[in-house]
Structures are given as structure tokens and as C-alpha cells.
Amino acid sequence: MSNKGNEGRVVIVTGAGQGIGREHALAFAADGAAVVVNDYAADAATAVAAEIVAAGGRAVAAPGDVADWADGERIVATAIAEFGGLDVLVNNAGFVRDRMLISLSEDEWDSVVRVHLKGHFVLLRHAGAYWRSEAKAGNARQARVINTSSGAGIFGSVGQGNYAAAKAAIAELTIQAAAELGGYGVTVNGIAPAARTQMTMGAGDAMAAQMAAPADGSFDSMDPANISPLVVWLGSPGSADVTGRLFEVEGGVITVLDGWQRAASIDKGARWEQDELGAAVADLIEKSPTQVKPYGAR
Structure with a gap:
């Protein structure tokens, strides 16, 4: 009897040619899953799939643009054709x-929002349609979606308005999808990872220094492999009671991000006069949690 939580399950990981996505693909394969390795770069996807197979796992490359409707449909179809179904979708692909x-x-705004936000939706849409059809046919799967948001999307990040807006939308899409797909046996959660990747290492000298591996051989909190255990667990049947949640993950720290809760409130019982609002808003803010400043804000 295997103690691997994802034994026999089928997983799609997007943006898995390098960085965090590659670590997810390797970790799912090590946990017994068959992995569909997606990346925009065909060579990168093929190399990771080959690495998994060489280690005794099961994998196939499915390169393509996650924000392209036909490519997204084909990636999902590849999982079904190659491995007989689909159980887990890890939306990870993106760039800055x-x-x-x-x-x-305009292009810098459109391209980033397209790949991150539309890319999440396209794969979620095609996978969700498959899971709905399976449930209606009496073959409901213990399906899982893990989306990739960011601390930038929750708190903001100076100089990353396009990326932050897309990642904030992904956090809300996670909540929306969890509510809509729950009836088909699908849970949907999200992560906000902090790790050393091509994106973070290219974000300036200060960031690169912060992300660098420790020279003394101590715990490397920025190793992208640190993110994958939670993602692999969220993809397993054991996570069935968790949905609509967002987790910040950095090194060995996991934090629940619980945004957009109602804080302090006041009801006058009548329409407010404009000259009353300065004092009223100041009182509300004082009674509400302190707002986290965006990354890079002074």
C-alpha cells in the first residue's frame, strides 16, 4: 500500500519548465502522480518531462500558451488522452x-494581465468543464485546483502595477471558482509564494541579494522547492476540507491570507452629510486593522 498522497492521480502544472513550476512537477511525480508538463518553451517542457521519466515517473510535455483558448483546451485534452483523466490543475505560468x-x-499591461489572469481562467475553464461532465456522468473526481497569486497582488508592489493587479484578480478568481465548482467535487485554493526564481532574480540588485542562497549552507529559505510540499498536499485527496483559501509560503513559513473581510462599520441610520464624514472615516480607520504597506512603499 503506497503512502504517496497523489498515487495514480493526473496533474497539469503550467509554467513548469523552470523555477517554482519545475519544482511542483518534480514533487508531484515523486508523490506518485502522472504529470503533464506545460511551458511556453517547448524545449523546457520536454526537458522536465524527460527528467521525470528518467527518474522512473510518468510525464508528458504539453507546451503551449496558457492564455490561448485552443492551447488550453489541448493541454487538458493531453492529460485525458495520455493518462485517462485529470485530477489536479496547478496554474503557475507567468512573467513580469x-x-x-x-x-x-499598453502592451506591457495587456501581456502581463493576459498571461497571468486569462491564463489561469483558460485552463480553469477547460478543466472545470471536464470535471463537471464527469460529475454529471456519475464519475466525480476528487479534483483540485491550485492557483498562483502573489504578495504583490494582496498588498501591492511599487513598480509592478500590471503584475499586482493580475495577481489580485487571481486571488478573487480562486474564491469565485471555489464557490462555483464545489458542487462537482472540486476544491480551489491559491498560494502566494516567495522564492528565488528568474523573475525575482531579475528584479534588481537588492532583490537578488535578498534571494541569494546562503553561503554558509544553512537553510535556504528562498529555494523554490520549499513551495511545493504545500501545493502537492493541496492537490491530494487529503485536502478535501480546504477550499477558497489563499496561503502565503516562504521558506518554512505558511500564513493564511484572509483579505477583504469587513472591518469597522458605522450606521447613521440616515444619509450622511459631507461635513460629517471626515471625523466618521477617521474613527473607522482607527478601529480597523492597520493596513499593510505595498512592497517598496516608503
């Missing part, structure tokens, strides 16, 4: 085009 808002071009 960092600039201050007043310097962002």
Missing part, C-alpha cells in the same frame, strides 16, 4: 514587465 504605472505601455 515591471515599470511604474505612469511608464507602463
Whole structure:
């Protein structure tokens, strides 16, 4: 009897050609899953799939653009054709085009929002349709979706307005999808990872220094492999009671992110006069939790 939580399950990991996505793919394979390795770069996807197979696992490459409707449909179809079904979708693919808002071009805005937000939706849409059809046919699967948001999307990040907006939308999409897909046996959760990746290492000298591996051989809190155990667990049948949640993950620290709860409130019982609002809003803010500043804010 295997003690692997994902033994026999089928997993799609997008953006799995390198970084955090690659670690997810390797970790799922080590936990007994068959892995569909997606990346925009075909060579990268093929290399990771080959690495899994060489280690005795099961994997197939499915390169493609996650924000393209037909590519997304084909990636899901690959899982079903190659391994007989689909149990887990890990939406991870993304990239950055960092600039201050007043310097962002239209293309830099559109391309980042497209890959992150639309890319999450496209795969979620095609996978969700499959799981709905399975449930209606009496073959409901213990399906899981793990989306990738970011601390930038929850708290903001100076110079990353396009990325932060897309990641904030992904956090809300996670809550929305959990509510809509729960009836088909699907749980949907999200992570906000902090780790050393090509994106973070390219974000400036200060960030690169912060993300660098420790020279003394101590625990490497920025190793992208630190993120995968939670993702693999969220993909397993054992996580059935957890849905609609977002977790910040950095090193050995896991934090529940519980945003957009109602805080202090006041009811006048009548329409407010404009000259009353200064004092009323000040009182509300004083009674509410302290707001976390965006990364990079002074």
C-alpha cells in the first residue's frame, strides 16, 4: 500500500519548465502522480518531462500558451488522452514587465494581465468543464485546483502595477471558482509564494541579494522547492476540507491570507452629510486593522 498522497492521480502544472513550476512537477511525480508538463518553451517542457521519466515517473510535455483558448483546451485534452483523466490543475505560468504605472505601455499591461489572469481562467475553464461532465456522468473526481497569486497582488508592489493587479484578480478568481465548482467535487485554493526564481532574480540588485542562497549552507529559505510540499498536499485527496483559501509560503513559513473581510462599520441610520464624514472615516480607520504597506512603499 503506497503512502504517496497523489498515487495514480493526473496533474497539469503550467509554467513548469523552470523555477517554482519545475519544482511542483518534480514533487508531484515523486508523490506518485502522472504529470503533464506545460511551458511556453517547448524545449523546457520536454526537458522536465524527460527528467521525470528518467527518474522512473510518468510525464508528458504539453507546451503551449496558457492564455490561448485552443492551447488550453489541448493541454487538458493531453492529460485525458495520455493518462485517462485529470485530477489536479496547478496554474503557475507567468512573467513580469515591471515599470511604474505612469511608464507602463499598453502592451506591457495587456501581456502581463493576459498571461497571468486569462491564463489561469483558460485552463480553469477547460478543466472545470471536464470535471463537471464527469460529475454529471456519475464519475466525480476528487479534483483540485491550485492557483498562483502573489504578495504583490494582496498588498501591492511599487513598480509592478500590471503584475499586482493580475495577481489580485487571481486571488478573487480562486474564491469565485471555489464557490462555483464545489458542487462537482472540486476544491480551489491559491498560494502566494516567495522564492528565488528568474523573475525575482531579475528584479534588481537588492532583490537578488535578498534571494541569494546562503553561503554558509544553512537553510535556504528562498529555494523554490520549499513551495511545493504545500501545493502537492493541496492537490491530494487529503485536502478535501480546504477550499477558497489563499496561503502565503516562504521558506518554512505558511500564513493564511484572509483579505477583504469587513472591518469597522458605522450606521447613521440616515444619509450622511459631507461635513460629517471626515471625523466618521477617521474613527473607522482607527478601529480597523492597520493596513499593510505595498512592497517598496516608503
